[in-house]
Each structure stands twice: as structure tokens, then as C-alpha cells.
Amino acid sequence: MTQTVDLNADMGESYGAWTMGDDAALLNIVTSANVACGFHAGDWNVMAATMRAAVANGVGIGAHPGFPDLHGFGRQRMNMPLASLQNLVRYQIGAAQAMAMAAGGRIRHVKLHGALANMASEDQELATACYRAALSVAPDIVLMVLAGTAQQRAAQALGAPTACEIFADRAYNDDASLVDRSRPGAVIHDPGLAGQRVSRMVREGAIITESGNRVPTRIDTICLHGDTPAAVRIAAEVRRCLKADGVELALFGGEPV
Structure with missing residues (x-):
């Protein structure tokens, strides 16, 4: 049986007259799109245009909710009561x-x-609070989780449809968390390195950490960040490397973990 994996990208992150990323090019490469919902990035017009383009390209659409933090692009931590967060x-x-x-x-x-x-x-x-909130308004929604983390454990405890995700353009700590963006090498900009690294992780069924350790995990989907300058080249190289290894790109099914 041919091995398949989904390739997703964060997009719809432009805002008003400000353009972020090349969504049109990415939508010709990826199989799933995580669309910003207007809080960390994006607006109503950008959401509409991005989703129309995704439908036209046969790309699966996901909601990409974040903190109300346009200034910090959703990357500033906020402490909120769980009920409000939901x-x-x-x-x-x-x-x-x-x-x-x-x-x-x-x-x-x-x-x-x-x-x-x-x-x-x-x-x-x-994580459980966020996922319960999502399921309360969309009972059949697939939870895309960071593989090997509390996100995956929360989804597993809920018995919800789940897609386990690894990153093409981020370095990993030994606990499967992402290396903080403030550290050198946390974000991978070299398409060749990203492609080879992801292909190896898919072959081995494991996250390969910055120290060289392996964290075995189910891998349903691979993400790259649409806001990085090399995003389109990374996406194309990841796709090329996977196909060279006999791995086909296809929408994830979302089976429970």
C-alpha cells in the first residue's frame, strides 16, 4: 500500500492593505490550509478570498484560531480564564x-x-478546554494536534478525530515541543534541509529532535509556516522529497489516536 501524508500550511494571514505570504502559490502545493480567523492575523475579506481559492484548488480548509494579538501575530502568551478562552x-x-x-x-x-x-x-x-470548545460548535471537526505533546494526549482522552502534525520548518526539543523562536536555528529556512529532514521523519515514523533523538509518533500531516520568505520553496522541496521516497500527498482522514 502506498504511504500517504497530508501537507498543510498556515495562510490567510494578510490584513487589510498588508500582504503576508504567497497563499496562491502554496495552494498549488499543499493539500490542507489553516486559515487565520481574524484575531492573530487575517480579516473577513482575506478569509473569504483564501477560502474561495482553497475550494478552487481542492484544498481542505481548517480554522486556525489564536489569541487576540494582531500586533504580536499571535505569538505573545496570554493568560485567560478557560471559559473565556473557550x-x-x-x-x-x-x-x-x-x-x-x-x-x-x-x-x-x-x-x-x-x-x-x-x-x-x-x-x-x-488543550482539552480548547478542543471541547471546538467540538461544541463543530462535533465532527478533526483536531490537528502537535504530535507527541499534551495536545495529542488531550485529543486522545476526548476520543476525537485527530490528525497528528509535525513541522517542516521548526526545530524540536527532546520532549517533542518546538524550540523557542528566540533561539538560533529554531526556524528552518533551507528548503533542502527541510525536505530531507521531513522525509526522514516520515520514513522513520518519528520526530527527530535538535539533539538527534527520536520521538516515535503517528504522522498524518506536515506543516510549514506561510509567513516565512522561503515558504513556497520549502513546500515544493518537501513535496519533491516525499514523492521521491514513494510517499503521496493526500488529505488526512482524522482517525482517533
Whole structure:
């Protein structure tokens, strides 16, 4: 049987007259799109245009909720009561559902963004609260989780449809968390390195950490960040390396972990 894996990218992160990333080019390469919901990035017009383009390209659409942090691009940590955080997640997924429907598509998955995602990868209670909120408004939604972290454990405890994600352009700590962006080498900009590294992780079924350790995990989808300058070249090289290894790109199914 041919091995398959999904390739996703964060996009829809432009805002008003400000353009972020090359979504049109990425949508010709990836199989899933995580669309910003207007809180850490994006706006109603950008959401509409991004989702129309995703539908036209046959790309699966996901909601990408984050903290209300346009200035910090959702990468500044915030402490919020869990009940308020749940409403924040519901609000953004609801907006994404409406815009996807208007574009002739639907929201297949939810993926937490930035600081919210990092906090949920460390704190299972917080991750569970976010995922319960998502499921309360979209019971069939697939939870895209950072593989090997508290996000995955939360999804597993909920018995929800899940897609386990690794990153093409981020370095890993030995506990499967992402190396802090403030550290050198945390973000990978070399397409060749990203492609070879991801292909190796998919072959071995494990996250390869910065120290060279391996964390065995299920890998359903591979992410890259659409806001980096090399995003399109990284996406193309990851796709090329996977195909060279006999791995085909296809939408994830979202089986429970």
C-alpha cells in the first residue's frame, strides 16, 4: 500500500492593505490550509478570498484560531480564564464556518495558532478546554494536534478525530515541543534541509529532535509556516522529497489516536 501524508500550511494571514505570504502559490502545493480567523492575523475579506481559492484548488480548509494579538501575530502568551478562552475558540471557528460555507466549502479541521498552540502543547487541561470548545460548535471537526505533546494526549482522552502534525520548518526539543523562536536555528529556512529532514521523519515514523533523538509518533500531516520568505520553496522541496521516497500527498482522514 502506498504511504500517504497530508501537507498543510498556515495562510490567510494578510490584513487589510498588508500582504503576508504567497497563499496562491502554496495552494498549488499543499493539500490542507489553516486559515487565520481574524484575531492573530487575517480579516473577513482575506478569509473569504483564501477560502474561495482553497475550494478552487481542492484544498481542505481548517480554522486556525489564536489569541487576540494582531500586533504580536499571535505569538505573545496570554493568560485567560478557560471559559473565556473557550468562547474565543468558538467565536473564531464560527466565523470560519460561515466564510467557508459562503465559499462553497466547509471547515474540516481546527489547528491552534502560535502562543495558544504552544501553551496547549504543554498544558493538557488548556488543550482539552480548547478542543471541547471546538467540538461544541463543530462535533465532527478533526483536531490537528502537535504530535507527541499534551495536545495529542488531550485529543486522545476526548476520543476525537485527530490528525497528528509535525513541522517542516521548526526545530524540536527532546520532549517533542518546538524550540523557542528566540533561539538560533529554531526556524528552518533551507528548503533542502527541510525536505530531507521531513522525509526522514516520515520514513522513520518519528520526530527527530535538535539533539538527534527520536520521538516515535503517528504522522498524518506536515506543516510549514506561510509567513516565512522561503515558504513556497520549502513546500515544493518537501513535496519533491516525499514523492521521491514513494510517499503521496493526500488529505488526512482524522482517525482517533
